[in-house]
Amino acid sequence: MFSHSKPSLIDEYYLAIQNVGSIGVKAEWKNSILSLLFVSVLMILLVACSNSPVEEDNQEAPDLEKLLKDMVFIPAGEFLMGSPDGEGAFDEHPQHVVYLDDFYIDKSCKCCR
DSSP states (O other): OOOSSOOOHHHHHHHHHHHHHHTTOOHHHHHHHHHHHHHHHHHHHHHHHOOOOOOOTTOOOOOHHHHHHTEEEEOOEEEEESOOTTSSOGGGOSOEEEEEOOEEEESSOGGGO
């Protein structure tokens, strides 16, 4: 099972499991220790395999006025969604009332410029 090179994290975890049983740990503690070992190994693997860049804390907040300049405010309210019976596609039924909170939306399509 073990190679002659440096043992992998999984090999070390396997050894730790074997040692927990052999050092006379009370039975009620054994599962807790094994769970802690497993979670520790999982956390190390998740951190080591993470490719996400670290965000810098010194980033400036975006200028809200500049962002909202090209946007339109849509107030909260209800609207009728879907098509009446006998009209529209099959996935447009049943017609029903939908409530949306207020929001901002761009004045123009950014993808079409």
